Amino acid sequence: MADVTMATVRPRRHSRPVMVGNVQIGGGAPISVQSMTTSKTHDVETCLAEIAGLVEAGADIVRVAVPRPEDANALGDIVQGATVPIVADIHFNHRYALQAIEAGVAKVRLNPGNIGKEEWEREVLIAAKEAGTPIRIGVNSGSLEKDILDKYGYPQPEALFESAMRHVDICTKNGFEDLIISVKHSDVFFMIQAYRLLAERTDYPLHLGVTESGSLKNGTIKSSIGLGALLADGIGDTIRVSLATHSVHEVEVGHQILKSLRLGRPGVNIIACPTCGRLAGDMFPIVEEVEAAVAKRKFTKDLSVAIMGCAVNGPGEAAGADLGVSLGRGRAHLFKRGEILRTVDEGEIVEAILETIEGWED
Ligand code: SF4
Structure with missing residues (x-):
């Protein structure tokens, strides 16, 4: 990767580690x-x-x-058939939580605002402790307890924080500390504030998310701002981008958010100029093709690839990247850290970029 200062993202907040199956959350583990x-x-x-x-x-x-009995009954098969840890999402019925623990899920997410009686929560805690299953206290702005909502009048950050801490207290009173917390809000500003309160006052790992964030476009923007603001301050141990679209996009956007803050897995980071009147080629499809191919091939080399639309400013603008490409009248120059590597026809650019990444040697 090009030599850039790593001081732009703050050191991560200290949080205690919690194991979700074979994935560690918190305690300095990758997000x-x-x-x-x-x-x-x-x-x-x-x-x-x-x-x-x-x-x-x-x-x-x-x-x-897990909204119905048949879903709870299917959890054993889901856990057996999946290659990653499975989390059971429980609202309203604590019996499903007990069944999920029995089925061997890696974590139970409880929405404390709608589980009901404290004794039911206690039953779940006892079973979870016995099985070694962690719990996420997943507070949501749309389903706060009535008394907290009455007190604050609106799901403001302090209300989410109070709801989360009320249930942390119930858990710790019962000797259960294997907790992850989320305080998701549909309002990005309030969501950021609520997580900051938790980050300042607890050391539990935090699961970040903006709830009901919307479509692929709007939800990506809201999640990038909400999650990005917190992650840039070192807050957050695991993330979920909630989008009203195919779930695969949530994962893609999540990784892109982490990558943008240099918190992601090693891999290729694509940079592309916005183009202007100097554009000297059909650049947008090239960028899309390269992005898709890089995502598919899962390169693990930590490289920045800059695709620039012209030979006037392109080489200069690409000089900071590991691999730079500048378009020019049906052809393109490829640069390795500012030094020209070769020239290819425009139709061969995508393959040339991929080949160069494939064979990259420092
Ligand atoms: S690289 Fe060229 S086409 Fe792209 S924005 Fe800069 S001047 Fe415009």
């Missing part, structure tokens, strides 16, 4: 990327196929919804 299936959990075949697609896209952990 994991999660997603949630959209298929019916009881349709085991479809659900496992979706999970496999998410894993292929780079998901470290996958959550499944």
Whole structure:
């Protein structure tokens, strides 16, 4: 990777480690990327196929919804058939949480605002402790407890924080500390504030997310701002980008957010100029093709690749990248750290970039 200062992202907040199956969350572990299936959990075949697609896209952990008895009954098969840790998402019915623990899920997500009685929560904690299953206290702005909502009048950051801490207290009172916390809000600004309160006052690992963030475009923007602001400050141990689209996009966007902050896995980072009136080629499809091919081939070399639209400013602008490409009248120059490597026809650019990455030697 080009020599750039690493001081732009703050050191990560200290958090205690929690194991979710074989994936460590917190305690300095790499930030994991999660997603949630959209298929019916009881349709085991479809659900496992979706999970496999998410894993292929780079998901470290996958959550499944458990709204009905048949979903709870399917958890054993889902856990057995998946290659990543499975998290059971429980609302309203603590019995499903007990069943999920029994089925061997790697984590249970509880929405404390709608589980009901404290004794039910205690039952789940006892079973989770016995099985060594961690719990995520997943507070959501849309489903806070009534008394907290009455107190604050609106799901403001302090209200989310209070709800989370109320349930942390119930857990710790019962000797259960294997916790991960999330305080998701649909308002990005409030979400950031709520997580900052948690980050300042606890050392539990934090699962970051903007809830109900919207479509691929709008949700990506909101999640990038919300998650990005926190991650840039060193806050966050695992992330889920919530998008109203195919779940694979959540994983892709999640990795891109991490990569943008140099918190992701080693890999190729594509940079492309915005183009202007000097553009000397059909650049947009080239960028899209290179991005798609790089994602598919999963290169593990930590390289920056800059694709520039002209030979006027392109070489200069690409000089900071490992591999630079500048278009010019049907041809393109390839540069290695500012030094020209070779010239290819425009139709061969994509293959030339991929070949060069493949054979890259420092
Ligand atoms: S590299 Fe060339 S085409 Fe791209 S923005 Fe700069 S001047 Fe415009």
